[in-house]
Amino acid sequence: MRARRLTPALTHGVRALGLLLLGAILVALALADEAPVVDESILRIDTAEATAAGDARSQTITLPDDWAVSRPRFDGDVRYRMRFDRPAVTPTDGLLALYIERVCSNLEIDLNQRRIFSGGRMTEPVAMNCRHPQLITLPAALLEAQGNVLDIRVTGNALQHVASREFAGGLSALQIGPRETLAVDHARRTFWNVTWLQLTAMMLAVGGVLMLVLTAYNPREVYFGYFGGLCLAWAFLSLRLWVPYLPWGHVVTEYLFCIGLASLVMMSVQFLLSYAGLRSRAIETVLVVQWFLVPLTLIVGGETRLFAVATIWYVLFCAELLVAAGLYLGFTRRERNHDYWPMAGVLGASSLLVLIELGAQHDLYPWLQQVLPWPTLSFLLPLPFLIVGVRLFLLFARALRTAEHGRAALARRVRELTTEFEGNFSQLAELRVEQVTEKERKRIAADLHDDLGAKLLTIVHTSESQRISALAREALEDMRLSVKGLIGKPMRLADALADWRAETVARLSQSKVEVDWLSPIEETEHLLPSRGFVQTTRIVRESVSNIIKHSGATRCSVRCRIADGYFAMTIQDNGRGIPMELDGKLDGGLGMSNMKRRAKQMRGQCLVQSGPGYGTVIALTVPL
Amino acid sequence: MVRHPGGPGVKNVLLLEDLPETRAWLKALVLQVFPDSHIFEAARVHGALELVASMKVDLALIDLGLPDGSGVDVVAAIREAHPQAQSVVVTIHDDDDHLFPALQAGAFGYLLKEQASELIAEQLKRMSQGEPPLSPSIARRVISHFASQTQPQERPQNMPHVALTDRENEVLLRVAKGFTLPEIGVQLCLSRHTIADYVKQIYRKLNVSSRAEAALEAQRLGLFRR
Numbered sequence: 001m002r003a004r005r006l007t008p009a010l011t012h013g014v015r016a017l018g019l020l021l022l023g024a025i026l027v028a029l030a031l032a033d034e035a036p037v038v039d040e041s042i043l044r045i046d047t048a049e050a051t052a053a054g055d056a057r058s059q060t061i062t063l064p065d066d067w068a069v070s071r072p073r074f075d076g077d078v079r080y081r082m083r084f085d086r087p088a089v090t091p092t093d094g095l096l097a098l099y100i101e102r103v104c105s106n107l108e109i110d111l112n113q114r115r116i117f118s119g120g121r122m123t124e125p126v127a128m129n130c131r132h133p134q135l136i137t138l139p140a141a142l143l144e145a146q147g148n149v150l151d152i153r154v155t156g157n158a159l160q161h162v163a164s165r166e167f168a169g170g171l172s173a174l175q176i177g178p179r180e181t182l183a184v185d186h187a188r189r190t191f192w193n194v195t196w197l198q199l200t201a202m203m204l205a206v207g208g209v210l211m212l213v214l215t216a217y218n219p220r221e222v223y224f225g226y227f228g229g230l231c232l233a234w235a236f237l238s239l240r241l242w243v244p245y246l247p248w249g250h251v252v253t254e255y256l257f258c259i260g261l262a263s264l265v266m267m268s269v270q271f272l273l274s275y276a277g278l279r280s281r282a283i284e285t286v287l288v289v290q291w292f293l294v295p296l297t298l299i300v301g302g303e304t305r306l307f308a309v310a311t312i313w314y315v316l317f318c319a320e321l322l323v324a325a326g327l328y329l330g331f332t333r334r335e336r337n338h339d340y341w342p343m344a345g346v347l348g349a350s351s352l353l354v355l356i357e358l359g360a361q362h363d364l365y366p367w368l369q370q371v372l373p374w375p376t377l378s379f380l381l382p383l384p385f386l387i388v389g390v391r392l393f394l395l396f397a398r399a400l401r402t403a404e405h406g407r408a409a410l411a412r413r414v415r416e417l418t419t420e421f422e423g424n425f426s427q428l429a430e431l432r433v434e435q436v437t438e439k440e441r442k443r444i445a446a447d448l449h450d451d452l453g454a455k456l457l458t459i460v461h462t463s464e465s466q467r468i469s470a471l472a473r474e475a476l477e478d479m480r481l482s483v484k485g486l487i488g489k490p491m492r493l494a495d496a497l498a499d500w501r502a503e504t505v506a507r508l509s510q511s512k513v514e515v516d517w518l519s520p521i522e523e524t525e526h527l528l529p530s531r532g533f534v535q536t537t538r539i540v541r542e543s544v545s546n547i548i549k550h551s552g553a554t555r556c557s558v559r560c561r562i563a564d565g566y567f568a569m570t571i572q573d574n575g576r577g578i579p580m581e582l583d584g585k586l587d588g589g590l591g592m593s594n595m596k597r598r599a600k601q602m603r604g605q606c607l608v609q610s611g612p613g614y615g616t617v618i619a620l621t622v623p624l
Numbered sequence: 625m626v627r628h629p630g631g632p633g634v635k636n637v638l639l640l641e642d643l644p645e646t647r648a649w650l651k652a653l654v655l656q657v658f659p660d661s662h663i664f665e666a667a668r669v670h671g672a673l674e675l676v677a678s679m680k681v682d683l684a685l686i687d688l689g690l691p692d693g694s695g696v697d698v699v700a701a702i703r704e705a706h707p708q709a710q711s712v713v714v715t716i717h718d719d720d721d722h723l724f725p726a727l728q729a730g731a732f733g734y735l736l737k738e739q740a741s742e743l744i745a746e747q748l749k750r751m752s753q754g755e756p757p758l759s760p761s762i763a764r765r766v767i768s769h770f771a772s773q774t775q776p777q778e779r780p781q782n783m784p785h786v787a788l789t790d791r792e793n794e795v796l797l798r799v800a801k802g803f804t805l806p807e808i809g810v811q812l813c814l815s816r817h818t819i820a821d822y823v824k825q826i827y828r829k830l831n832v833s834s835r836a837e838a839a840l841e842a843q844r845l846g847l848f849r850r
Contacts, residue, residue, distance in 0.1 A: 450689065453716045454643055460738050461649040476738045480718060494801075498760040501802030509804065517802075 041089035042177035048080040048152075064102070067169035068159035068363075073304075074169070075161060077122070080152040084176060086145050091178030096138045099182040101172040101189065103154055104130035105250070110151040111142050122155050124249045128240060130167050131193045135186040137179055150174075161303055163254040163310040165361045166378070192379050194241050200382035201238035204231040207389045214396065222279075226271035227392055233264040234385060251303050255295050258310055262294040265317040269324040276331040314358055322351055342391065350384040357381070438487070445483040452479060477541075481534045488530025493567065493624070496533050497560060500540050508556055511548045513573075519560035526562065526624050535598040536569075536622060539606060542591050543571045543618050551575025553615060562624070566604075571618045577610040595620075637661045638684040640672040640698055641714070642691055646737065650685055650714065653741055657748050658683070669693035676701045681709040683752065686731070688715045688722055696729045703730030703831065712751055720761045728769075728834035732756050732827060755805075755820040756827060763799035766830055786833040788826065795822045 050065065051058040053076045067074055087096065098109070106127045109117040117136045120127025156169020175182060208231025215225030237260040240246075246253055266287040273279055294313055301309035325347040332340045357378060456479070459472035497519050508515045528536070547553050553575030560569050578592075592608055595618070599606035604622035637654050641647040644667075651663055664679065666672035669692050675681075676698065684702050686695040699711045713726045713734040723734050733756035735744050747757065770788055788796065791812075798808045809819045 446689075449716050454646075457716060457737050458643070458645045461741070462645055473738050473740075476716075480716075484719065495760070495764060498764075498800060498802030502760045502799075502804060505802070505804050505807065509806070 041087060041091075041181065042175050043084060043087045045082050045084060045150075045174040045176065048082045051079045051081075053077040053079075063174065064172040065170060067156060068165070071158075073158045073160055075157050077153055077155045078169075078171075080150075080154065080171060082150045082152075082174070084148050084150065086143050086148065087177060089178065091180060093178075093180060094140065095179040096140070096143065096176060097179035097182050098134075098136045098138055098150070099175045099177070099186055100134040100136075100152075101175075101185075102130070103134060103152075103171050104167060104169050105156045106154070107134070107171075108153045109136055110153075111138060112144065112149055113151075114142050116142065120244055122153070125246055125253075126155055126250060127244045128167070128246070128250070128253070129244060131197075131241060132244075133186050133189040133193065135179070135182055138176070157250060160305065160307045161254075162250070163257050163298075163306060165307075165363070167250075167254070168307075196379050197238055197382065198241050200386065201235045201241070204382060204385055204389065205235035207393075208232040208235065211389075211392070221396075223271050223275040224392065224396070226267050226274055227389065230264060230267035230271055231385060231389065233260055233267055234382060236260045237264065251306070254306055254310070255298055258294050258298055258313065259291070261317065262291045262313070265320055266291055269320055272324040272328040276328045278327060278331060311361065314361065318354055318358055321354065325351060343388075346384050346387050346391075350381075353380055353384070441487040445487050448479055448483055478538075481538060485531045485534035488533065490527040490529050491533045493524050493526040493528050493562075496528050496536070500537065501558075504540060504544050504558065507544050507548065513547060513553055514555045516555070516557040518558070524562060526567070528567075528624075532602050532622060535602050536620070539595045539598055539618075539620055540569075540571070542595055546591060546616070547571075547573045547575060550578070551616060565624050567622045567624055569620045569622075571620075572615060574615045577612050577614065577616050578608070635661060636680055636682050637663045638666065638672065638675055638681050638686075638702075639663055640666045640669070640684070640686045640690070640695060642667045642687065646687075649741070653745055653748070654683075654685065657745050657752070669695065669698055672698045673701055676705055681706045684709060684711045685714045685735075686711055686726075688713060688717065688726060696726050699726050699729040699731045710752065712748070720759075720765050723762060724765045727762065727766075727827060728830060730831045732824075754824060755816070756823050758799050758805065758823050758826070760800050760802050763796050766826060767796055767800055769830065770833065786829045786836065788829060792822050792826050792829075795819065796826060 046063040048061060048063055048065070049058045050061045050070075052071060052074060058081075061070060065078075065080075067078075071078070100107070103119075106119040106122055106129050107117075108115065108119070108122060116139060117134075119129045119132075119134065152171065154169065154171050157167065159165060159168035162168050175185075208228040211224045211228030211231065215221060215228065218224065237257065240253070240257070269287060270284065273283065297313070298306060298309050329340065329344055329347060332343060453476060456472045456476040460469050460476065463469040463472065501517050501519070505515050505517060547556055551573050553573035556571065556573045558569065558571050560567070562568075595608070596606045599620060599622070602622050604620065606621075607619040608616065609619070610616040637658065639647060639650055639654065641650055647665060647667070651665065654661060654663055661683070664675050666675055667690075669690050672686070672695075681702055684698070686698050688695040695713065695715075699713070702709050702711050710732045711726075711730060713723065713731045714737055715722060715734060716737050717723070718736050723731075726734070733747075733751045735747055739747075751757075794812065795808055798811065799805070803811070805819050805823070806816065808814075809816055812819075814822075
């Protein structure tokens with residue numbers, strides 16, 4: 001249930017991210033819209049005299065100068081010379097600046113034969129400034145009003161010798177104007193070209209490390225690990241942005257870039273497949289082999305065919321990614337997974353981006369450059385990673401929560417079961433004790449009957465003395481009652497009353513005593529413990545015996561009732577009462593005191609009222 | 625028409641009792657009530673069963689707890705071999721846990737050993753004349769026995785379904801509530817003999833129903849092949 005409720009949250013999260021992305025694009029577009037506003041104060045330079053190294057001739061070219069077009073297969077330095085008049089405008093802070101949107105790989109600038117700027121090393125390893133727009137303040141002291149000479153020496157590589165078009169040599173158009181105005185453009189371009197990518201790379205690096213840690217602790221969730229590797233591979237590719245030049249030649253950098261890209265593709269494919277639960281040894285092997293093949297083919301192909309070989313790989317990579325994405329989506333769709341639509345959106349968008357990027361490498365759609373405010377869409381590439389990353393974290397959080405709930409439920413169930421088991425066990429133990437006790441009682445009862453009972457019986461039937469015979473008979477009855485108290489089960493009060501009634505009426509009728517028995521509680525559901533039943537039976541029996549033997553009564557009335565948790569019974573006769581001289585003596589006295597003692601044992605009481613002339617009343621009260 | 629055994633009909637009496645003194649006393653008692661009878665004594669179940677198989681029995685006094693088994697088996701054997709004979713349980717146990725199985729097996733009544741000889745003689749005479757005793761606790765057991773029988777679920781066709789009549793039920797209920805048989809006779813305006821007949825019917829039906837139940841149970845356990 002919990003998981004179900006979290007799914008909308010997840011969709012909301014992804015939707016919110018999508019909206020954020022859209023908003024960012026819109027804001028960027030809005031900002032970009034302002035850019036083409038032609039500022040009178042800005043001087044645009046789009047022609048130059050270019051002299052390539054090793055070539056004495058100079059030629060006039062238009063800027064931007066894309067070496068891939070103007071001088072294919074050229075590596076090295078190109079000198080651009082431009083003349084310009086100082087713009088008429090006077091900036092508020094008095095500073096004029098030169099803004100170069102793109103220069104690759106590096107540059108040095110002389111103004112009126114004085115060096116005013118250097119982007120770093122101009123010989124291998126050359127500083128890599130391809131993504132960094134340049135804003136150079138023009139020293140006022142060196143500026144003439146007219147006829148300033150600007151010399152820009154650009155060092156770069158042919159497209160064929162780099163792995164990606166954006167690292168091919170070239171120089172964009174120049175703008176000269178107030179520093180503060182140009183700084184805005186420069187800042188924006190720097191943000192999207194560099195800072196943004198650095199930021200996302202950093203985020204993905206951190207996320208990637210977290211994912212790897214997650215996998216280390218949950219080896220079953222291997223796709224977290226692949227996604228972490230993917231993030232780290234992306235961060236590795238972005239390393240160029242942090243270090244302007246690396247301590248090795250650009251060729252090695254290109255190899256490393258391609259290896260990074262191969263890692264990225266390997267991780268992406270593995271991630272998609274394992275995320276869909278489709279893992280294949282063969283594909284894994286192929287990917288690893290490919291990872292080694294990439295640098296190998298690049299080296300074999302040689303520096304001159306770097307771009308061509310890389311392009312083949314790019315196409316292959318794209319195809320692999322598309323196939324993996326297709327497999328993934330097909331699988332999720334079949335499983336009716338709630339992942340399908342969000343992931344379809346993300347994967348579709350990324351595929352489009354990758355295809356556009358691939359096309360841009362070959363300048364397939366220059367019109368897009370016109371429409372879009374950015375030179376490439378590469379800044380959008382980390383976004384899908386971020387979205388999927390956030391999604392994975394949400395999934396993990398959800399799984400964690402579900403697991404937590406499952407654990408809590410399990411703990412509860414275990415507690416319940418333990419309690420139940422303990423209850424059952426103690427019940428079982430009790431039952432066992434009861435059974436054993438019951439068995440033992442039955443054995444004792446049987447022994448009593450067989451041994452004591454038989455002997456008493458012999459006395460009853462063989463004794464010459466009437467008195468001994470009667471005593472033995474009473475002893476036998478007592479024994480039987482004791483045994484009943486020992487092994488008997490609780491008895492319904494109504495049943496007990498029926499037994500007492502039957503016995504009392506039979507005995508009294510036989511002695512010609514008229515009985516009037518009233519017990520209006522026939523239907524009561526009260527239970528009488530067997531001991532209570534036995535004791536009460538004795539009291540009733542003794543009372544009846546007294547009436548028969550001593551009272552000389554002709555009528556006897558018995559009343560029973562239940563009130564306030566007590567059972568009350570009154571036995572009244574119209575006899576002569578207990579004579580004074582008998583009171584306290586052995587026969588009558590013992591009988592009475594026995595009755596009282598038995599009532600007391602039941603926490604009840606037995607009152608005997610008697611007087612000459614009005615008979616005897618025995619009032620018995622027993623708690624229920 | 626129910627035959628009234630006893631009186632001149634009592635010829636052969638089976639006496640099963642393990643204690644010699646008690647047996648002697650019982651023998652004297654029986655001879656006192658039925659002077660013309662022949663008494664065959666047995667001290668063990670085994671011996672009693674042999675006697676049951678070899679002679680005609682009119683009346684049997686049977687102790688329940690015997691060294692080599694239960695008197696209930698002898699009661700059942702007599703019921704089987706001599707349907708007209710009367711089995712009376714003579715026991716020291718007065719609780720229905722002991723008595724009820726014997727009644728189910730076909731006993732016609734019970735005597736408590738410790739009672740005075742005169743009383744036992746009187747009861748024996750009454751039983752032989754067709755007036756068996758019925759205590760409230762036995763009545764309750766009979767009621768619950770028939771209550772558990774009323775649902776005719778899966779009863780095979782050949783099994784007799786034994787049910788008490790309304791009158792028999794009425795008598796039984798009143799006994800269970802503690803009324804004595806003479807009292808019930810007065811309440812229902814019935815003669816002493818009619819009440820006695822009802823009680824006999826109740827005993828008989830209890831026996832038939834119990835045997836049907838036992839057969840059904842045996843069939844359920846797969847002891848019979850159909």
